[in-house]
Amino acid sequence: MKPAPTASKQPFLTDVKTLRDRARKHIEEGAVTAGYGGDPAAVVKVLNDALATELVCVLRYKRHYFMAQGIHAGPVATEFQEHAAEEQEHADRIAERIVQLGGEPNFSPDGLLSRSHSEYVEGKDLVDMIKEDLVAERVAIASYQEIVRWLGLDDPTTRGMLEGILAVEEEHADDLVNLLKKLGS
Numbered sequence: 749m750k751p752a753p754t755a756s757k758q759p760f761l762t763d764v765k766t767l768r769d770r771a772r773k774h775i776e777e778g779a780v781t782a783g784y785g786g787d788p789a790a791v792v793k794v795l796n797d798a799l800a801t802e803l804v805c806v807l808r809y810k811r812h813y814f815m816a817q818g819i820h821a822g823p824v825a826t827e828f829q830e831h832a833a834e835e836q837e838h839a840d841r842i843a844e845r846i847v848q849l850g851g852e853p854n855f856s857p858d859g860l861l862s863r864s865h866s867e868y869v870e871g872k873d874l875v876d877m878i879k880e881d882l883v884a885e886r887v888a889i890a891s892y893q894e895i896v897r898w899l900g901l902d903d904p905t906t907r908g909m910l911e912g913i914l915a916v917e918e919e920h921a922d923d924l925v926n927l928l929k930k931l932g933s
Contacts, residue, residue, distance in 0.1 A: 779848040785902035792851030794895055795842050795906070799853055800863035801891065802839035805884055806832050808868050812877040815870075824874055824927055831881070831920050838913045845906055865891045878927050885921040892917060 780788055809832035816825035843853035854863070861868060866884035871877035892914040899907040 779905075780850060786899065786906070788849045788851070791899070791903055791906060792846050792849050794898070795846050795849075796851070796854045797863050797865065798891070798895065798910070799839055799842045799846065799855075800860050801865040801888060802835050802842060803855070803860060804864040804866055804868050805835040805881075805888065806839065808866075808870075808884065809835060809881065811870060812881065816874055816877065818874050820931055821874060824878065824931075827923055827927060828877075828881070831923070834916055834920070838916070841909055841913065845909055849906075875928065875931055878924050878931070882921060882924040882928070885917055885924060888917045889914060889921060 809828045813825050813828040813832060816828060843855075846853045866887045867880075869880040869883075871880045892910050896907050896910050896914065899910070
């Protein structure tokens with residue numbers, strides 16, 4: 749039988765008056781409160797790299813959608829289009845969080861590939877396109893796993909957002925593996 753957990757030495761919640769006073773005193777800091785444990789500038793830098801990764805993925809999926817050809821192109825192109833839309837949603841969520849942390853999302857095409865964790869590889873045929881997208885998804889999965897661990901408990905909002913994005917990236921990888929199996933590759 750496990751012993752019952754013990755209560756921490758500090759109160760569960762800061763008294764309401766103190767919370768209200770802090771909120772008024774630092775109102776210009778927006779979403780970043782005294783309880784934020786991270787370094788906003790460092791988190792914004794990491795998130796801008798993640799934003800670049802998502803934007804590169806959107807562009808690659810869009811190209812693959814338009815370039816998909818062959819007897820199996822229809823369902824594969826549809827999958828590419830769905831993934832492009834979901835990657836765009838990820839980019840939007842990341843950009844919104846960057847602003848909440850007091851930063852500026854970097855949408856500049858200059859250096860987009862150098863900031864991105866994934867590469868932009870066009871692929872020569874349908875199977876090659878799927879494989880390149882799968883490689884990019886695996887890169888994104890590994891990157892988000894590392895970022896989530898790095899954030900730890902310091903920034904639960906960003907961590908939660910990235911965990912949600914990570915789950916979708918894992919679904920994308922699974923979708924792509926299944927497409928490869930259906931195509932016999």
